[in-house]
Amino acid sequence: MRVLMTADAVGGVWSYAIDLSRLLTARGIGVVLALMGPAPDASQTAEAASIENFELRHRVYDLEWFQGVSELEIVRSSDWLKEIAKDYGADLVHLNGYAHAAAGWNIPILVAAHSCVYSWWLAVHGSRPPNKYRRYHERVIAGLREASAVVAPSAWMLDTLRSTYSLPLARSEVIPNFTYSRREQTGKEHFILAAGRFWDPAKNLTLLDGIATRLAWPVYVAGTLEGPEGDRETPLHVKTIGQLSRPDMAGRFAKAAIFAHPARYEPFGLAVLEAAANGCALVLSDIPPLRELWGGCAVFVSPGDPVQWTERLNRLAESDSYRMELAGEARRRAADFIPETTIQGYLNLYGRLTARRQKSAVPTIELHEYPHQTVLPLHRF
Numbered sequence: 001m002r003v004l005m006t007a008d009a010v011g012g013v014w015s016y017a018i019d020l021s022r023l024l025t026a027r028g029i030g031v032v033l034a035l036m037g038p039a040p041d042a043s044q045t046a047e048a049a050s051i052e053n054f055e056l057r058h059r060v061y062d063l064e065w066f067q068g069v070s071e072l073e074i075v076r077s078s079d080w081l082k083e084i085a086k087d088y089g090a091d092l093v094h095l096n097g098y099a100h101a102a103a104g105w106n107i108p109i110l111v112a113a114h115s116c117v118y119s120w121w122l123a124v125h126g127s128r129p130p131n132k133y134r135r136y137h138e139r140v141i142a143g144l145r146e147a148s149a150v151v152a153p154s155a156w157m158l159d160t161l162r163s164t165y166s167l168p169l170a171r172s173e174v175i176p177n178f179t180y181s182r183r184e185q186t187g188k189e190h191f192i193l194a195a196g197r198f199w200d201p202a203k204n205l206t207l208l209d210g211i212a213t214r215l216a217w218p219v220y221v222a223g224t225l226e227g228p229e230g231d232r233e234t235p236l237h238v239k240t241i242g243q244l245s246r247p248d249m250a251g252r253f254a255k256a257a258i259f260a261h262p263a264r265y266e267p268f269g270l271a272v273l274e275a276a277a278n279g280c281a282l283v284l285s286d287i288p289p290l291r292e293l294w295g296g297c298a299v300f301v302s303p304g305d306p307v308q309w310t311e312r313l314n315r316l317a318e319s320d321s322y323r324m325e326l327a328g329e330a331r332r333r334a335a336d337f338i339p340e341t342t343i344q345g346y347l348n349l350y351g352r353l354t355a356r357r358q359k360s361a362v363p364t365i366e367l368h369e370y371p372h373q374t375v376l377p378l379h380r381f
Contacts (some may be wrong), residue, residue, distance in 0.1 A: 001029045001030070001092065001100070001167075001169070001350065001354065002026075002029070002030040002031075002032070002088055002089055002090050002091050002092075002179045003024065003029060003030065003032075003090060003091065003093075003094055003350070004031075004032050004081065004084055004085045004088060004092070004093045004094070005020075005021065005029050005031055005032070005033050005034070005094040005095075005096070006033075006034050006035075006036065006081065006091040006093075006094070006095050006096050006097060007033055007034075007035055007036075007096050007314075008035060008036055008037040008038070008063055008360075009035060009037065009038055009039065009040040009041070009044055009286075010037060010038060010197075011197065012114070012270045012271070013096045013114055013269075014040070014044060015246065015270055016096070016112075016114070016177060016270065017033055017096060017178075017190070018044075018047050018048065018051070019178070019180065019339075020052055020343070021033060021365075022051050023339055023342070023343040023346075024343070024346070025051055025052055025053040025054050027343070027347070028053070028056075029053075029350075030053050030055075030088075031051075031053070031054050031055070031089070032054075032055040032057065032084060032088045033048070033054070033055070033056050033057070034057050034058075034059075035056060035057065035058040035064055035083055036058075036059060036060075036061040036077055036133070037060070037061065037063040038060070039058055039060065040056075040058065041243075042160050043134070043245035043302070047246065047305070050068055055088075056166060057084060058121045059071055059080055059183055060344070061076065061077040061080070061278075062175045063097075063225065064097050064098065064099040064100075064136070064139065065097075065116075065117050065136065065340050066161075067132065067133075068132070068204045069136075069196075070185045071135075074099050074100070074139070077100065078100050078103035079103075080125075080133070080364050081093070081100055081103065081104060081351060082105070085105075085107065085307070090106075090107060091107060091353055091354050092107060092108045092109075092110065092350055092353060093105060093107060093108070093110065093117050094110045094112065095109060095110065095111050095112065095143075095147075096112050097139070097143075098111060098113075098139060098140040098143035098144060099139040099143050099294050100115070100143065101142075101143035101144070101146045101147045102139070102142035102143050102145070104145045105146075108148040108149075108353035108356065109146065109147050109148050110147065110148060110149050110150075110151060110344060110349065110350075111143060111144065111147040111149070111150045111151070111154045111191045111351060112151045112152070112158055113150055113151065113158070113161055113267075113274055114148075114152075114153065114157075114267060114268070115157075115160065115265070115267050116140060116160075116164065117129065117133055117136055118136075118137060118140070118164050118165075119157075119160045119161075119164050119263050119265070119267075120131065121133070122164070122203055122334060123202060123264050123265035124201050124202050124264050124265060132373055137165070140165060141165050141167065143214075143254065143344045144161065144165060144169065144249060145167070146147050147171070147348060148171065148308070148353050149171045149173070149347070149352075149353060149355075150169050150171065150172040151171065151172070151173060151174070151175050151346075152172070152174055152175075152267070152334050153175065153176050153177045153267060153268035154174060154268050154289050154292055154293060155174050155292060156172075156175070156267065156268055156288050156292050157267040157268070157289065158172055158174060160267075162345055164355075173345075173349070174370070175342060175345035175346060176268070176293075176341065176342060177270055177273065177337065177342065178273075178337045178342045179270065179273050179274045179334070179337065180339070180340065181369070182357050185306050186279075188221045188255065188256065188257040188279070188327075189222055189255045189257060190199065190217050190257060190317070191217050191218050191219070191255075191256060191257065192208075192215065192217050192218070192219045192220070192221070192256070192257075192258045192259075192313060193219075193220050193222070193226070193252055193253065193256035193258070193259050193275065193280065194208055194220070194221045194222055194238070194260045194262075194272065194319075195222040195259075195261070195262065195275075196220070196221075196222075196261075197223050197224055197270040198223055198225045198240070199224065199225060199233050201264070202264050202265035202266070203223075203261060203262075203263050203264075203356055204262040204263055204285070204303050205221055205233075205235075205238075205262065206233060206235070206333070207224075207303070207309060207372060208221065208238055208239050208260060208262060208307055208309075208357060209235040209236055209329075210237070210306055211306050211309055211310045211313075212237035212238045213237050213276070214310050214314075214343070215310065215313055215314060215317070216259075216313075216317040216318060217258070217313075217317045218239055219238040219239065220236075220238070220239045220241050220252070220256075221235065221238045221239070221240050221241065222241050222242065222243070222244050222252060223242075223243060223247060224242075224243050225240065225292055233253075245278050249274070250278070250345055251278060252368075253274050253275050253277075253278035254278045254279075256275070256278075256280050257280065257281065257323060257327075258280060258281050258282075258283060258313065258317065258323065259271075259272070259275035259276075259280035259281070259282055259283070259317055259319075260283045260284075260309075260313060261275075261282070261283070261285060261290070262285050262288075262301070262303050262304065263284075263285050264285065264287065265322045266285070266287065266289055266290055267289055268289065269290065269293070270295070272284065272294065273288070273334055273337055274292075275293070275330075276297075276330035276331060276333060276334035277325065277331065277334040277335075277337075278329045278331075279328075279330075280327060281299075281323045281324075281326040281327040281330065281332065281339035282294060282297070282298035282299065282326065282327075282330045283298065283301060283312055283313055283316065284298045284299070284300055284301070284307070285301065285302070285303040286301055286302070286303070287303065293333075294308035294330070294333060296329065296333075297326070297329035297330045297332070297333045298326070298329075298330060299316065343361075
């Protein structure tokens with residue numbers, strides 16, 4: 001089997017796509033990863049190059065969640081994906097997005113729903129998005145309707161899609177994410193770690209910046225300060241450590257005693273899972289998806305209450321026994337999110353989707369003429 005998968009290099013979807021590709025190719029499934037938006041950095045390119053039976057291609061198309069992305073841009077990127085699918089002989093398309101599912105495919109289309117602008121806006125602003133996002137809303141509905149199946153990493157995300165877009169999503173299921181990032185515990189250091197896009201108000205990292213001077217331990221924040229569309233936040237009190245490679249980030253998780261995640265919106269949270277797997281005590285926002293995944297093994301705090309965040313973080317910092325107990329609970333829960341569960345879920349779903357396809361069907365893919373995509377010099381199938 002050969003799979004065309006999409007991704008971007010901006011956030012957690014990259015980690016998800018690379019880790020899943022590694023599992024798929026290890027089982028003899030060829031994967032071509034079509035990357036749109038900003039180019040991968042050196043560490044990301046090195047990650048991709050380490051995977052056999054895998055190919056990475058990149059084109060700088062606007063991502064579907066960018067403000068004001070044009071219809072022409074969606075058409076061009078859709079045609080690029082269809083050209084790759086034809087050249088590669090893909091049996092299935094695994095989209096980590098929505099709009100391209102409505103491009104008119106002759107092979108099964110799986111949509112993996114990691115987040116969406118509408119539910120993001122509702123969580124961050126407490127209201128429906130303004131009219132400028134109407135076209136995005138229409139594209140998501142069209143993509144979900146055309147998808148052969150829809151997957152989400154949490155039940156909350158699936159339920160949110162159903163309610164936000166008023167669709168039943170009968171062909172849908174939850175397949176949780178996983179992490180490889182687990183190290184032997186060799187002693188923790190007295191600092192609080194956070195990770196995420198500082199420019200993204202959904203991550204709510206400015207809350208930690210506002211209370212940092214009142215905390216018993218220093219706060220280190222990993223992640224970018226500036227977004228792909230120029231959004232930027234400049235922290236004043238937390239210690240920023242930039243966008244780290246995944247091995248370097250794993251080292252930080254291994255050393256941090258506490259991981260703080262004040263997000264207002266988080267459909268899954270790979271950083272939370274990696275922190276838990278590496279023995280960090282978790283202090284998380286009290287929002288439904290994080291309760292679903294980490295209930296009973298984390299401290300939960302309202303994302304809008306800086307006083308409570310200060311009190312809970314300081315209490316953990318001051319109590320070794322409480323902190324170690326909580327870290328142990330989180331580590332045990334993290335052991336539920338193993339690669340075997342995730343890959344078996346996708347293999348079963350891929351098998352069902354491709355089995356439905358008529359073997360006699362011959363794909364007829366209409367293409368427009370555009371400059372050839374960039375093919376990065378990686379291992380090829």
